[in-house]
Amino acid sequence: EDQVTQSPEALRLQEGESSSLNCSYTVSGLRGLFWYRQDPGKGPEFLFTLYSAGEEKEKERLKATLTKKESFLHITAPKPEDSATYLCAVRPATGRRALTFGSGTRLQVQP
Protein backbone atom coordinates (compact mmCIF):
# COMPACT_ATOMS: atom_id res chain seq x y z
CA GLU A 1 0.00 0.00 0.00
CA ASP A 2 1.29 3.46 -0.93
CA GLN A 3 2.24 5.63 2.03
CA VAL A 4 3.30 9.24 2.36
CA THR A 5 4.60 10.73 5.62
CA GLN A 6 5.32 14.42 6.02
CA SER A 7 7.32 16.14 8.74
CA PRO A 8 7.19 18.29 10.67
CA GLU A 9 3.46 18.50 11.20
CA ALA A 10 3.75 22.22 11.86
CA LEU A 11 6.59 24.72 11.47
CA ARG A 12 6.88 28.28 12.60
CA LEU A 13 9.62 30.44 11.03
CA GLN A 14 10.68 34.01 11.24
CA GLU A 15 10.68 35.94 7.98
CA GLY A 16 13.98 35.22 6.22
CA GLU A 17 14.66 32.03 8.19
CA SER A 18 15.24 29.25 5.66
CA SER A 19 14.15 25.67 6.33
CA SER A 20 13.13 22.38 4.73
CA LEU A 21 10.01 20.23 4.77
CA ASN A 22 10.29 16.47 4.45
CA CYS A 23 8.15 13.96 2.58
CA SER A 24 8.97 10.26 2.96
CA TYR A 25 7.20 7.85 0.67
CA THR A 26 6.66 4.18 -0.04
CA VAL A 27 5.16 3.35 -3.40
CA SER A 28 5.16 0.43 -5.79
CA GLY A 29 7.02 2.21 -8.55
CA LEU A 30 6.87 5.99 -8.70
CA ARG A 31 5.18 7.71 -11.61
CA GLY A 32 5.44 11.10 -10.00
CA LEU A 33 5.77 12.97 -6.71
CA PHE A 34 3.79 16.17 -6.42
CA TRP A 35 3.99 19.17 -4.12
CA TYR A 36 0.94 21.35 -3.52
CA ARG A 37 0.24 24.42 -1.45
CA GLN A 38 -3.13 24.74 0.31
CA ASP A 39 -4.46 27.93 1.85
CA PRO A 40 -7.26 27.75 4.45
CA GLY A 41 -10.65 27.09 2.87
CA LYS A 42 -9.16 26.55 -0.58
CA GLY A 43 -8.23 23.61 -2.76
CA PRO A 44 -4.59 22.59 -3.24
CA GLU A 45 -2.55 24.66 -5.68
CA PHE A 46 -0.01 22.78 -7.78
CA LEU A 47 3.66 23.63 -7.20
CA PHE A 48 5.96 20.92 -8.61
CA THR A 49 6.15 17.46 -10.11
CA LEU A 50 9.27 15.31 -9.67
CA TYR A 51 9.67 12.10 -11.62
CA SER A 52 13.05 10.56 -10.81
CA ALA A 53 15.69 10.55 -8.09
CA GLY A 54 18.11 13.44 -8.39
CA GLU A 55 15.60 15.72 -10.01
CA GLU A 56 15.18 19.28 -8.71
CA LYS A 57 12.62 21.98 -9.47
CA GLU A 58 12.60 25.63 -8.38
CA LYS A 59 10.00 28.35 -8.21
CA GLU A 60 10.75 31.65 -6.53
CA ARG A 61 11.73 30.87 -2.92
CA LEU A 62 10.84 27.17 -3.20
CA LYS A 63 13.02 24.29 -4.35
CA ALA A 64 11.93 20.66 -4.43
CA THR A 65 14.32 17.71 -4.53
CA LEU A 66 13.77 13.97 -4.84
CA THR A 67 15.58 10.81 -3.75
CA LYS A 68 14.43 7.21 -3.96
CA LYS A 69 12.80 7.40 -0.53
CA GLU A 70 11.99 11.04 0.16
CA SER A 71 11.51 14.52 -1.15
CA PHE A 72 12.39 17.86 0.39
CA LEU A 73 10.78 21.22 -0.11
CA HIS A 74 13.36 23.88 0.69
CA ILE A 75 12.10 27.35 1.50
CA THR A 76 14.73 30.08 1.20
CA ALA A 77 14.23 33.39 3.00
CA PRO A 78 10.48 32.87 3.44
CA LYS A 79 7.97 35.70 3.59
CA PRO A 80 4.68 35.84 5.52
CA GLU A 81 2.79 35.14 2.27
CA ASP A 82 4.46 31.72 2.14
CA SER A 83 2.36 30.70 5.15
CA ALA A 84 0.17 27.77 4.10
CA THR A 85 -0.12 24.01 4.37
CA TYR A 86 2.25 22.19 2.03
CA LEU A 87 1.07 18.81 0.80
CA CYS A 88 3.11 16.05 -0.77
CA ALA A 89 1.48 13.34 -2.89
CA VAL A 90 2.60 10.34 -4.92
CA ARG A 91 1.20 8.58 -7.93
CA PRO A 92 2.21 4.95 -8.47
CA ALA A 93 3.47 3.67 -11.78
CA THR A 94 0.72 1.07 -12.01
CA GLY A 95 -2.78 0.57 -10.72
CA ARG A 96 -4.66 3.39 -9.09
CA ARG A 97 -4.56 6.69 -10.94
CA ALA A 98 -5.36 8.94 -8.02
CA LEU A 99 -2.81 10.67 -5.84
CA THR A 100 -2.06 9.52 -2.31
CA PHE A 101 -1.48 12.51 -0.04
CA GLY A 102 0.55 13.01 3.08
CA SER A 103 -0.98 14.81 6.04
CA GLY A 104 0.82 18.05 5.21
CA THR A 105 3.08 20.54 6.96
CA ARG A 106 1.42 23.70 8.27
CA LEU A 107 3.91 26.51 7.78
CA GLN A 108 3.61 29.84 9.52
CA VAL A 109 6.06 32.62 8.67
CA GLN A 110 6.06 35.48 11.10
CA PRO A 111 7.13 39.02 10.08
Place this chain on the structure above:
Amino acid sequence: GAVVSQHPSWVICKSGTSVKIECRSLDFQATTMFWYRQFPKQSLMLMATSNEGSKATYEQGVEKDKFLINHASLTLSTLTVTSAHPEDSSFYICSARDSEYSNQPQHFGDGTRLSIL
Protein backbone atom coordinates in the same frame (compact mmCIF):
# COMPACT_ATOMS: atom_id res chain seq x y z
CA GLY B 1 -3.01 27.34 -16.84
CA ALA B 2 -5.61 24.64 -16.27
CA VAL B 3 -8.53 25.63 -14.09
CA VAL B 4 -11.05 23.54 -12.21
CA SER B 5 -14.22 25.22 -11.01
CA GLN B 6 -16.30 23.86 -8.14
CA HIS B 7 -19.76 25.02 -7.13
CA PRO B 8 -21.16 25.84 -4.66
CA SER B 9 -18.36 26.90 -2.37
CA TRP B 10 -20.48 26.72 0.76
CA VAL B 11 -23.70 24.94 1.67
CA ILE B 12 -25.70 24.86 4.89
CA CYS B 13 -28.77 22.66 4.95
CA LYS B 14 -31.02 20.61 7.18
CA SER B 15 -30.49 16.96 7.96
CA GLY B 16 -32.14 14.71 5.38
CA THR B 17 -31.55 17.08 2.47
CA SER B 18 -29.68 15.97 -0.65
CA VAL B 19 -26.92 18.26 -1.88
CA LYS B 20 -25.35 18.36 -5.34
CA ILE B 21 -21.82 19.65 -5.94
CA GLU B 22 -20.55 20.44 -9.44
CA CYS B 23 -16.99 20.19 -10.70
CA ARG B 24 -16.01 21.61 -14.08
CA SER B 25 -12.75 21.62 -15.95
CA LEU B 26 -12.72 24.99 -17.68
CA ASP B 27 -9.99 24.82 -20.28
CA PHE B 28 -9.22 21.15 -20.79
CA GLN B 29 -11.04 17.86 -21.20
CA ALA B 30 -10.90 15.43 -18.32
CA THR B 31 -11.96 11.82 -18.79
CA THR B 32 -11.09 11.29 -15.14
CA MET B 33 -12.05 13.40 -12.15
CA PHE B 34 -11.46 12.65 -8.50
CA TRP B 35 -13.51 13.46 -5.42
CA TYR B 36 -11.80 14.00 -2.08
CA ARG B 37 -12.98 14.73 1.44
CA GLN B 38 -10.98 16.70 3.97
CA PHE B 39 -11.58 17.10 7.70
CA PRO B 40 -10.06 20.02 9.63
CA LYS B 41 -6.27 19.86 9.88
CA GLN B 42 -6.23 16.54 8.05
CA SER B 43 -5.15 15.61 4.58
CA LEU B 44 -7.23 14.80 1.54
CA MET B 45 -8.87 11.40 1.52
CA LEU B 46 -9.89 10.01 -1.85
CA MET B 47 -13.56 9.10 -1.99
CA ALA B 48 -14.00 8.04 -5.60
CA THR B 49 -12.63 8.22 -9.11
CA SER B 50 -15.11 9.50 -11.66
CA ASN B 51 -14.85 8.26 -15.23
CA GLU B 52 -16.63 9.97 -18.10
CA GLY B 53 -19.39 7.80 -19.48
CA SER B 54 -19.01 4.98 -16.96
CA LYS B 55 -19.57 4.16 -13.32
CA ALA B 56 -17.39 5.72 -10.66
CA THR B 57 -14.89 3.67 -8.69
CA TYR B 58 -15.35 4.11 -4.96
CA GLU B 59 -12.72 3.72 -2.27
CA GLN B 60 -13.20 1.17 0.46
CA GLY B 61 -15.60 2.38 3.11
CA VAL B 62 -17.30 5.01 0.91
CA GLU B 63 -21.00 4.30 0.40
CA LYS B 64 -21.81 4.56 -3.28
CA ASP B 65 -25.54 4.93 -2.57
CA LYS B 66 -24.80 7.80 -0.22
CA PHE B 67 -22.38 9.66 -2.48
CA LEU B 68 -23.73 9.55 -6.03
CA ILE B 69 -21.28 10.52 -8.74
CA ASN B 70 -22.15 11.38 -12.30
CA HIS B 71 -19.62 12.20 -15.01
CA ALA B 72 -21.77 12.92 -18.04
CA SER B 73 -19.29 14.93 -20.09
CA LEU B 74 -15.57 15.54 -20.45
CA THR B 75 -15.85 18.77 -18.48
CA LEU B 76 -18.42 18.08 -15.77
CA SER B 77 -18.68 15.72 -12.83
CA THR B 78 -21.21 15.97 -10.01
CA LEU B 79 -21.26 14.59 -6.48
CA THR B 80 -24.63 14.27 -4.77
CA VAL B 81 -24.70 13.67 -1.03
CA THR B 82 -28.04 11.97 -0.51
CA SER B 83 -30.06 12.36 2.70
CA ALA B 84 -27.19 14.21 4.33
CA HIS B 85 -26.65 13.99 8.08
CA PRO B 86 -24.40 16.01 10.42
CA GLU B 87 -21.61 13.43 10.14
CA ASP B 88 -21.44 14.20 6.40
CA SER B 89 -20.36 17.76 7.20
CA SER B 90 -16.92 18.23 5.69
CA PHE B 91 -14.88 19.95 3.00
CA TYR B 92 -15.34 18.24 -0.37
CA ILE B 93 -12.78 18.89 -3.11
CA CYS B 94 -12.79 17.75 -6.72
CA SER B 95 -9.81 17.32 -8.96
CA ALA B 96 -9.23 16.72 -12.65
CA ARG B 97 -6.35 15.82 -14.90
CA ASP B 98 -5.88 16.62 -18.56
CA SER B 99 -6.91 13.39 -20.27
CA GLU B 100 -4.40 13.69 -23.07
CA TYR B 101 -1.26 13.72 -20.91
CA SER B 102 -1.68 11.34 -18.02
CA ASN B 103 1.51 12.47 -16.31
CA GLN B 104 0.18 15.97 -15.96
CA PRO B 105 -0.62 17.10 -12.40
CA GLN B 106 -4.09 16.97 -10.99
CA HIS B 107 -5.65 20.40 -10.65
CA PHE B 108 -8.08 21.04 -7.84
CA GLY B 109 -11.22 23.05 -7.36
CA ASP B 110 -11.54 25.40 -4.42
CA GLY B 111 -13.71 22.97 -2.51
CA THR B 112 -17.24 22.96 -1.09
CA ARG B 113 -17.78 23.35 2.61
CA LEU B 114 -20.86 21.35 3.55
CA SER B 115 -22.53 21.94 6.90
CA ILE B 116 -25.51 19.79 7.85
CA LEU B 117 -27.62 21.04 10.74
